[in-house]
Amino acid sequence: MDASPPRKRRSFFAYASAMLGLLSVFAVLCFHFPELLTSKEFRAVYSEDFARHLLLVGLIAAFILGTVSILRDRNKRIAAVGVGAATLAVLIGGTNVQFDSIGQTPYSLGLDWFVISLFFSALVFVPLEHYLGKRRVSPLRKGWRTDVAYFFMSHVLVQFILILVTASTSTIAGLAAFPALKAAIQSLPVWAQFLIAVFVADLAQALLHRAYHNIPWLWRFHAVHHSSREMDWLAGSRIHFVEIVLTRSAVLLPLLVLGFSAPAVNAYVILVGLQAVVAHANIGVRFGWLEYLLVLPRYHHWHHARQQDYIDVNYAIHLPLVDMLMGTFKLPRDQGEWPAEYGVMKLETVPEGIVAQHVMPFQGGRKFERYVD
Structure with missing residues (x-):
């Protein structure tokens, strides 16, 4: 033949x-x-x-x-x-x-927001990953259409997400008022408020992130994010709508309760938008000691590793210090060592496609014939 x-x-x-x-x-x-x-x-x-x-x-x-x-x-x-x-x-x-x-x-x-963000993100990260990527992965790798759909959803529905997040946090923040603490924080220079806000927000995010991994019904939502079989700048967009609202609420709440100034919060919003993309990017640069100060690609890639001894580590998205304090810091000393494979441990529990993946958490952990691979 x-x-x-x-x-x-x-x-x-x-x-x-x-x-x-x-x-x-x-x-x-x-x-x-x-x-x-x-x-x-x-x-x-x-x-x-x-x-x-x-x-x-x-x-x-x-x-x-x-x-x-x-x-x-x-x-x-x-x-x-x-x-x-x-x-x-x-x-x-x-x-x-x-x-x-x-x-x-x-x-x-x-x-x-979708049009401009996608245009400039692709313009920056596609050539960056081509020349500095740790793995030779095409921008059109399997699953890219699903991730573009997630990118579209999270950007186009940004106002509705903001409404839900604000509704879930404003009442609680109003009840949990600490005037003296707010005054003390707002008396600090903006750069100091920004650094404290990064630590506080990252700690709140990491605690919820660990809950996603250890509470079964929360894991079903978070498994969508971990279902990406390749890591690049676009893979970080694959997040269930419910998780987007929960995580942003968990991060915003302590910032509102503690009363950080608007410039400090806006600076943090810019940082989290940039670092969330960079942390997932396929960039194989050796950053040396910076890997212990900031969450960079290799650090977060190990969190996504399809490897048993890395399923409960590296929850921070900004500061490895947060994982050190939580006892969940783990990173190979050899900077040339990267995960061999990405994805959830049980691939058959996450179906293909944005619609099926949004329905999946409500189906009680069933297995699917067409699953991520």
């Missing part, structure tokens, strides 16, 4: 074109319906001119990358999606969509 023809390699240009084309369509929709599709909080971070120039760059890149891929006969259908989506974005207005002042609505989606 003749051997089957070798499978063509996926074209990065084609998939990049498809991503940029679809993001361009989303961006144009944001210009058409800014009240409904853009986040008020995030709109304050960028200007209208910046958004229009970024859209123009995305459109041009989608056309060029898609055309090159088609001419090279590489993933022509995927490339056609990119070129077609970019064409659609131009036809429905492109960078010329005009709008009046943005009104107020009871709710809005963070589609702008």
Whole structure:
């Protein structure tokens, strides 16, 4: 019997074109319906001119990358999606969509937050992982579509997540008032408040994180996050909606109770957003003694290791000191030693796909025929 023809390699240009084309369509929709599709909080971070120039760059890149891929006969259908989506974005207005002042609505989606965040995250981490990665893993590795769906969910639903987190913490924070302690903390310089906030928030997160691993019904939610079989910047997005709300509430509550100033809390929010991505990234740089001061990729990768003696260690996301105090610090001294495999110990307990994974925690720990692998 003749051997089957070798499978063509996926074209990065084609998939990049498809991503940029679809993001361009989303961006144009944001210009058409800014009240409904853009986040008020995030709109304050960028200007209208910046958004229009970024859209123009995305459109041009989608056309060029898609055309090159088609001419090279590489993933022509995927490339056609990119070129077609970019064409659609131009036809429905492109960078010329005009709008009046943005009104107020009871709710809005963070589609702008998704578009800009995905664009710049991919722009930074895809080449970074290509050149500095510990493992040779394609950005289009198995499961990437599921992780993009999680990335979409957590960014687009950012306002609803904030509403749920605020509702779950504001009442408790109001009851647990410590005026003298709040005054003492707020009298400190912002940099000192920031450092204390990082430690307090990380301790709260680590305690809940350990509970996720040791309480069966909580583990079923957290198992979704650990189901990624490859670790990269996108894998950290795979988090069950319930876990997002629980974790952010657990972190926000002590910060509200202790009364940290808004600048200190905002600085912490920026840090956690960056470090959560970096900790999961496929970056094999040797950081030396810094690995004992900050949670860096190798540290958190060992937490995700599919290895029995690492299933109850390295819960911190910022400071290894927190794990040292909890007695859960563990890291091979050899900086060249990394996990051989990632994922949950019982693969068959986590199904494939974002919808099935969101239903899974409510199914009593059953096993699935189509599971992560």
